[in-house]
Amino acid sequence: MSVLQALDRYYDRIPAVAKPGWSPEKFGWCIVLGSNGTVVDVENLHDLSGKKPQVKSHTVPAAVKRTVGIAPNFLWDKTAYVLGRTAGSGKRTAEEHEAFRTLHIDALKGEGDEGLAALRSFLTSWTPERFDQAPFTEDMLDANVMFRLRGERCYLHERPAAEALVARRAEAAGGENSVICLITGEAGPPARLHPTIKGVEGAQSSGAALVSFNLDAFTSLGKEQGENAPTSEGAAFRYGAALNHLLTRDGPNRLRRPIGDATVVFWADASEAKAAEAADNFFARCIDPDISDEVEAATIHEDLKQIAKGKPLKSIRPDITEGTQFHVLGLSPNAARLSVRFWLTGDLEHFARALAQHHADLSLEPEPLGWGAAPSVSRLLVRTTAAQGDFKNIPPLLAGEVMCAVLTGTSYPQSLLSAAIIRLRAGDSAATGWHAAVIRAVLNRQRRHSATPKKREIPMGLDRSHENTGYQLGRLFAVYEMAQRAALGKVNATIRDRYFGAASATPAGVFPLIVRGGQNHLAKVRKEKPGWANLIERELEEINGHFKPGPGGIWPRSLRLTDQGEFAIGYYHQRATKLTNEKGDALSAETLPEEIEGADA
Known part of the structure; x- marks a missing residue:
């Protein structure tokens, strides 16, 4: 199963998922309009419960994908488009505002809904100089703003008339063209531009593309943009919404720290939501076990030991359905696009056994200093391969290869052995035991997987008779x-x-x-x-x-x-x-x- 197919299937698991044509965006302000289009108030939408105000996520008509051109969003946008004001130099702010104004005056013409009519009246009479007066403040500049009609709790885009208009616009945009989607195999209007993916460490904050054709060298047979990999708009929306949901910061399906330069997400493909959630939770605890709770750490350690001894996963975790398929995706930044550093898919039982074998191969007596229950891959790499003990200095390619070896049970890369020894030569302390644990794991797995495997492995503790x-x-x-x-x-x-x-x-x-x-x-x-x-x-x-x-x-x-x-x-x-x-x-x-x-x- 491909990455996009797996993400398309995961879309159905997302609770309160955005509908096609809609997307979650972060907002800090709402302009309250009177029925005649006058500005009544500006509402602060920030979450003020913490030390610093935080923007909130709201589901709005899907954001357009901007490259170098001017493209306004529908019923919302940043202040440069909506109000014609920005905190920067604003060389094309006037053009952006005019594009937003023209789009809505044309699209809302003849609409009888009171809220939509009020927005059209507002844009007809608005001038950017009005921003210098109350209730507007400079804190609003370059933030996303939406609208609400005075006396109503719902936002303008949530009104039934607005939702119907969004649906009609999406249907009209699809036109009569139709392609056979490479993801679903079904016919549908093609996606010219694929969705923007946000949340990958090191990528552009505005988002990056997982699928794009922005240069002639990437195209073939004279086709443009998304025509080179025909994908229906519905499938493109679903995989984009699913991946953005997985990449939510501090989300349950994302590793807290990247592996090298790769942001890692994972998810189970199960028929029942509870079984899938149980599988997700189990994998998260095993792959990222750097936790402070001693009881939970001991539980993880014992589970991995039992699995390494051959005990079936079902006997340890009966809430996980036998044969559950599992997916692990590592994404790295690459300018305005994303690179797939690794894509692993298979039975969760296989991943669990590979993880258990990984920690068994690392076993050393006595345990290295500060070892814990079972160190995460990122902590293992920063202690043994990164200059100055900085996570940013973990070699990206090496990190991806190690992660694949950990989750598949194959041999560790030879470069891991080289990197650990280089760090010892550079002054890392051999007395902590971290490098010895990694080196032992690499050498023993090489012996086990070689064409002529050696019967005797490197000992876990001191062996005076080890003739090397x-x-x-x-x-x-x-x-x-x-x-x-x-x-x-x-x-x-x-x-x-x-x-x-x-x-x-x-x-x-x-x-x-x-x-x-x-x-x-x-x-x-x-x-x-x-x-x-x-x-x-x-x-x-x-x-x-x-x-x-x-x-x-x-x-x-x-x-x-x-x-x-x-x-x-x-x-x-x-x-x-x-x-x-x-x-x-x-x-x-x-x-x-x-x-x-x-x-x-």
């Missing part, structure tokens, strides 16, 4: 860092700060320096804390037993990217492990005088 050179070198590096901290206490820069990137990439050039410095540190620890020295030396002896001398020496000259990843995992495992002996002496990162960097972003 990178892993054992990471352990060795962590122990020498422990020796430094045991000898010197808290220092401005540990060997991790100075050598981690070089030690993981070119061990032969760095480890001789680390070993020499480590021997000096151990000599001091033996004098001051002999119990700790014994623990460290015992661990060094065990780790060094894994290295076999070769032609180039005991340390490899370089490590492959995958082995550099295992270096980070071995480092975290060893650093997080408490060393003890038969006397009860204990030593771990937590017992040494250094704070772990990298507070939760």
Whole structure:
């Protein structure tokens, strides 16, 4: 099923949905007219319950799609069109006002409805200079305004005569032309311009087009605009209304934070509204589980664990209909248009299992610092791939590829491994465990999906018998860092700060320096804390037993990217492990005088 077909079907699920020919728009002001067209008052429509006035949404005759030309809306518009006044330079404000005035004087001619006649009289006698007098204020400039007749509660566009006129105008605009709609397969008047989509992060605030043909290079066979992808006006309206509803800020079907540059919406395709809503709620909690409520976080964590073990979704959530189809759409800004970063559709059970496997692959012992129940994809990426820990610095293409891997169960992109290692080289703290968790997930899934899958995966916690050179070198590096901290206490820069990137990439050039410095540190620890020295030396002896001398020496000259990843995992495992002996002496990162960097972003 295509994106537009799925959105067209979702339209029927929207409560109190706008009818074809109508759309929700934001308003702050209403001009109250007398029956003779005089201005009686200006009504403030803002929501004043919060700290700042907020505009309210009202369903009005559908907004026209403006490109570079002048096109007035019917029965409402911004002040430049309605009143001929704007806060800017207003180079073509007079033309815009004249277009609005001409449209309504012609369209309302002969209308016997009192409200419509009053609007026509108002526009006939109105002059822009009148705006400088009460009750008008400069706060109104460039805001949308509508009309109401004095003594009535309904707005002008809500009057039966106005609704009938809107319907007649829409029917007349369709003309006699008819196309077979690519979305529904039914005949209908073609949509020349597709609806404007609002709410995508980074896109134009006035909205952008999901489907458009605004250059000759995008067209074929001499066709213009929407003729290149025949879509009926009804289908175009429905998919536009559905997508704008899904993109409502803080709406239940939208991720709170974009994935990279992609604004993500999702919805279930179920026969019953309650079952669809239950599916939406379940997916929202699993895909975006960064919540503060500990009880709910524990519930999500347990649900994902049970699904990962093979338990059917129906047994965990009986309110979700078995076989429910689910859709996930990621939209990215692209100048005046929108790009589909990813489009995933399938059985919700499949998505749930893929999500559960994703979090199982990320499992690490102990859990990384500030991990929570199950971190969202955006928080995972900002902690491991973004410079300066800024969400804006998440690589957009990488974010889309990771999201697809998370929801489909396919291999993570190799670029995720590269990005995590690059951030460690750039100074991100390997001690927090976030990078190790991501690297472990990437490597284990690669092993699982390779043509010759390896039976043994990278361990979740410290495994002294794990025979990988990178892993054992990471352990060795962590122990020498422990020796430094045991000898010197808290220092401005540990060997991790100075050598981690070089030690993981070119061990032969760095480890001789680390070993020499480590021997000096151990000599001091033996004098001051002999119990700790014994623990460290015992661990060094065990780790060094894994290295076999070769032609180039005991340390490899370089490590492959995958082995550099295992270096980070071995480092975290060893650093997080408490060393003890038969006397009860204990030593771990937590017992040494250094704070772990990298507070939760």
